[in-house]
Amino acid sequence: MRIVVLAKQVPDTKNVTGEVMKPDGTLNRAALAAVFNPEDLNALEMALDLKDRYGGEVIVITMGPPRAADILRDALCRGADRVILLSDRRFAGADTLATSYTIAQAITTHLMPFDLIACGRQAIDGDTAQVPPQVAEKLGIPQVTYVVEAIEMSNGRMRLRRDLGRREEIVEAELPLLITVPRTANRPRWPNARRLLKYRHARCGFELEAEARRRRAEVHQVLADLKARGLYIETWGAEEIQADLSRIGLGGSPTKVKKVDSVVLKGRSLRFFPPDDKGIKELVGELIEERTFG
Amino acid sequence: MENYFTDNPDIQWHFEHLDLEEIVEALEEGYTQAGHYDDAPASYEDAREGYRAVLEMLGAIAAQEIAPLAAEVDREGAHFEDGKVRYAAGTERALKVLRQAGLMAFTLPRRYGGLNFPGVLYTMATEMISQADASLMNLFGLQDIAETIYEFADEPLKEKYLPLFARGEVTGAMILTEPEAGSDLQSVRLKAVEQPDGTWRLYGVKRFITNGCAEVSLVLARSEEGSVDGRGLSMFLVERCPELVVRRIENKLGIHGSPTCELQFNGVPAVLVGQRRLGLIRYVMSLMNGARVAVAAQAVGIAQAAYEEARKYAEKRVQFRKPIIEFPQVYDMLARMKSEIQAARAITYEASRLMDLRRILERRQESSRDPALRTRAKEVSSWTSVLTPMAKAYASEMAVRAAYDAIQIHGGAGYMREFPVERLWRDARITTIYEGTTQLQVIGALGGILSGALSQYLSLKGERDYRPELARLALLAREAREKLASSVTHLKALNDRDYTDYMSRRLVDMACDCLAVHLLLDQAQRDPARLLVAEKFITDAMPRIRMQAEYVAGNERITIEKRAELI
Numbered sequence: 001m002r003i004v005v006l007a008k009q010v011p012d013t014k015n016v017t018g019e020v021m022k023p024d025g026t027l028n029r030a031a032l033a034a035v036f037n038p039e040d041l042n043a044l045e046m047a048l049d050l051k052d053r054y055g056g057e058v059i060v061i062t063m064g065p066p067r068a069a070d071i072l073r074d075a076l077c078r079g080a081d082r083v084i085l086l087s088d089r090r091f092a093g094a095d096t097l098a099t100s101y102t103i104a105q106a107i108t109t110h111l112m113p114f115d116l117i118a119c120g121r122q123a124i125d126g127d128t129a130q131v132p133p134q135v136a137e138k139l140g141i142p143q144v145t146y147v148v149e150a151i152e153m154s155n156g157r158m159r160l161r162r163d164l165g166r167r168e169e170i171v172e173a174e175l176p177l178l179i180t181v182p183r184t185a186n187r188p189r190w191p192n193a194r195r196l197l198k199y200r201h202a203r204c205g206f207e208l209e210a211e212a213r214r215r216r217a218e219v220h221q222v223l224a225d226l227k228a229r230g231l232y233i234e235t236w237g238a239e240e241i242q243a244d245l246s247r248i249g250l251g252g253s254p255t256k257v258k259k260v261d262s263v264v265l266k267g268r269s270l271r272f273f274p275p276d277d278k279g280i281k282e283l284v285g286e287l288i289e290e291r292t293f294g
Numbered sequence: 295m296e297n298y299f300t301d302n303p304d305i306q307w308h309f310e311h312l313d314l315e316e317i318v319e320a321l322e323e324g325y326t327q328a329g330h331y332d333d334a335p336a337s338y339e340d341a342r343e344g345y346r347a348v349l350e351m352l353g354a355i356a357a358q359e360i361a362p363l364a365a366e367v368d369r370e371g372a373h374f375e376d377g378k379v380r381y382a383a384g385t386e387r388a389l390k391v392l393r394q395a396g397l398m399a400f401t402l403p404r405r406y407g408g409l410n411f412p413g414v415l416y417t418m419a420t421e422m423i424s425q426a427d428a429s430l431m432n433l434f435g436l437q438d439i440a441e442t443i444y445e446f447a448d449e450p451l452k453e454k455y456l457p458l459f460a461r462g463e464v465t466g467a468m469i470l471t472e473p474e475a476g477s478d479l480q481s482v483r484l485k486a487v488e489q490p491d492g493t494w495r496l497y498g499v500k501r502f503i504t505n506g507c508a509e510v511s512l513v514l515a516r517s518e519e520g521s522v523d524g525r526g527l528s529m530f531l532v533e534r535c536p537e538l539v540v541r542r543i544e545n546k547l548g549i550h551g552s553p554t555c556e557l558q559f560n561g562v563p564a565v566l567v568g569q570r571r572l573g574l575i576r577y578v579m580s581l582m583n584g585a586r587v588a589v590a591a592q593a594v595g596i597a598q599a600a601y602e603e604a605r606k607y608a609e610k611r612v613q614f615r616k617p618i619i620e621f622p623q624v625y626d627m628l629a630r631m632k633s634e635i636q637a638a639r640a641i642t643y644e645a646s647r648l649m650d651l652r653r654i655l656e657r658r659q660e661s662s663r664d665p666a667l668r669t670r671a672k673e674v675s676s677w678t679s680v681l682t683p684m685a686k687a688y689a690s691e692m693a694v695r696a697a698y699d700a701i702q703i704h705g706g707a708g709y710m711r712e713f714p715v716e717r718l719w720r721d722a723r724i725t726t727i728y729e730g731t732t733q734l735q736v737i738g739a740l741g742g743i744l745s746g747a748l749s750q751y752l753s754l755k756g757e758r759d760y761r762p763e764l765a766r767l768a769l770l771a772r773e774a775r776e777k778l779a780s781s782v783t784h785l786k787a788l789n790d791r792d793y794t795d796y797m798s799r800r801l802v803d804m805a806c807d808c809l810a811v812h813l814l815l816d817q818a819q820r821d822p823a824r825l826l827v828a829e830k831f832i833t834d835a836m837p838r839i840r841m842q843a844e845y846v847a848g849n850e851r852i853t854i855e856k857r858a859e860l861i
Contacts, residue, residue, distance in 0.1 A: 189394045192396040193396040197344045200343070200347055
């Protein structure tokens with residue numbers, strides 16, 4: 001069984017301090033620590049658990065700048081069998097459409113056939129939750145969102161439990177399949193010490209030169225050595241995935257951010273409605289007027 | 295995110311200043327292991343980076359996964375139902391995390407699945423686990439059992455059991471104590487009977503056995519019929535089986551997560567470990583030494599937790615219109631706690647490091663006839679033998695004091711279950727008792743103090759050129775050494791066994807203070823930032839040292855002679 005996990009390195013928004021917002025309201029990414037998107041760890045855990053139960057391999061793929069190799073090293077330490085860094089200056093500035101194209105393209109060119117794609121429900125920076133569904137669409141496979149448990153896998157089908165807040169659903173779907181996993185699904189395992197001791201030495205394509213300087217060796221020697229020891233983080237750019245250059249990066253992104261508001265809810269923006277028929281009617285009217293409904 | 299490794303400046307300091315080059319070089323066989331194992335380091339620097347990565351993870355696991363479960367583990371405790379022991383839910387959860395993270399075999403060689411780390415890193419890990427949940431340390435700390443199998447068992451036993459320990463698939467127990475054999479292990483009676491086919495079966499009762507429900511245990515039993523002392527005892531390995539019955543688990547003051555079992559052996563099949571008759575005098579002594587350092591680390595961890603709680607509370611709690619931390623009696627308690635924790639940590643890590651060094655020197659000695667090596671090995675061995683019981687005695691008594699003061703700082707709130715300090719005090723209380731009471735540690739350390747081994751160690755540490763700003767403290771350290779030396783001389787001149795035993799606790803307390811004075815001074819010499827704590831500790835310790843010396847010199851025999859009337 002081949003499981004592909006989609007992961008993203010994100011700014012650590014849990015530990016936000018004053019200076020991380022620029023005056024224009026955008027994130028000052030340089031001032032924030034970069035972490036493994038939390039719900040992607042839940043997806044990885046579900047994938048590793050499936051591997052523990054049914055065997056197979058877990059491949060983690062991320063698109064991002066060279067330093068995103070950090071979360072791939074982390075994934076290896078936690079038990080991933082293979083990791084891939086999609087990184088190319090031309091990928092930069094991608095919206096969810098271009099991102100999902102790039103990832104889907106990487107999968108179709110190199111990772112077929114797969115059985116399952118596991119993704120975190122959403123990333124804590126953009127919070128769109130759009131990339132996984134778009135990847136499923138582009139690959140032409142079914143998708144099941146909010147999966148909190150992979151109950152069983154047999155005869156090319158999976159039985160899954162979805163948490164929809166007020167109710168749960170048990171669904172069955174055919175493989176290959178894409179699922180998205182929320183935080184409540186599981187507690188991600190920690191890195192394994194022996195794997196940590198090994199894979200802290202893993203290097204991606206962008207780190208080869210520095211590694212060669214450190215070892216006082218030639219880049220091709222370092223690459224051969226890393227590959228032989230299973231420590232090379234495969235690094236793919238636009239050519240490797242045969243990308244249509246008009247569909248990647250900023251150029252392939254129709255989304256335009258017009259303005260970013262920093263919204264801070266204050267006590268005075270709260271309005272109380274009495275818990276009776278009249279109050280509820282008023283509340284519903286208000287929500288329709290505000291276009292929250294309809 | 296909280297992390298007991300990176301958040302603790304004192305542990306960080308020790309990690310940065312660990313003097314391990316020789317030990318790691320030997321453990322890694324000149325870094326040749328890197329050719330066979332892809333997790334082995336290629337150099338000392340590489341090894342240190344790896345140690346840091348693993349301890350950072352362990353510090354995070356301790357603070358973020360284990361500590362939040364500790365209160366509930368204490369409330370729930372281990373269960374005993376239908377003859378079976380079940381851990382508290384939080385204990386199960388914590389063990390699963392540690393197992394998955396591969397942290398259950400710090401020191402075992404890689405070929406058995408271990409990390410091949412020096413023991414002193416395991417000691418640091420033990421401390422952090424204990425800071426999170428002292429009762430979990432009793433299970434985490436059972437790695438010493440695998441270590442003992444590795445040291446003394448035959449290869450087939452090692453190959454069979456060590457990988458199971460390393461993967462965390464089995465837990466262990468060291469089954470020593472009996473109703474009539476507590477401190478006095480020489481009188482163990484559990485009977486080992488050799489079978490016609492050369493295997494053994496065990497009969498009898500053991501009690502107060504930590505994790506007696508383990509899958510694999512080491513048992514001390516009498517293999518030589520008719521013998522009465524320690525030389526008739528051998529060590530056996532047993533697996534959990536129907537003939538090994540857990541009769542009950544104890545209802546204890548603290549460490550509720552750790553099941554303490556009473557065991558009945560109804561002809562339990564057993565395998566002899568090592569040689570007959572060496573069970574107590576060699577193997578258990580070695581096992582106990584490791585366990586003593588581990589309990590010292592457990593005590594330091596509990597004290598650290600108590601200190602953190604007390605400081606937090608004292609900063610927050612306002613009485614008489616100011617935070618209570620501003621009252622001299624309160625801040626003195628906190629400052630003393632902190633300096634004594636650092637003293638205990640310094641002694642414990644040093645004992646642990648010496649134990650590592652002793653092991654590699656002994657191994658090196660097996661294949662060498664170099665007389666200089668022999669002398670050094672003997673020297674290091676004598677220092678280890680005296681520092682180990684001192685570490686256990688000092689750290690455990692210190693932890694009880696720290697937890698006591700932590701409750702005191704909380705006032706009435708500290709007496710309530712809602713705050714963790716009462717649990718910390720209950721958990722700390724066992725550390726002065728198990729793996730040998732403080733009184734037994736005193737006996738254990740006495741020999742090495744009277745023989746001059748400790749004085750020799752202190753002289754090597756103390757007789758050197760200190761930086762000028764340390765001149766005053768160095769002078770005090772010299773005075774401490776001299777006080778200790780004159781007390782030893784006095785006792786030896788008197789040559790009165792009863793008086794020496796009567797004064798032994800005072801002598802060992804003085805020796806512990808004296809040792810800590812030297813270790814903290816050494817830290818200040820290496821790093822000016824350490825001066826303040828050294829100054830605080832030495833200032834507090836000197837009057838105690840002078841007092842104990844005065845006691846010893848006083849030749850007061852009233853308690854010995856009039857004890858019938860006095861007690």
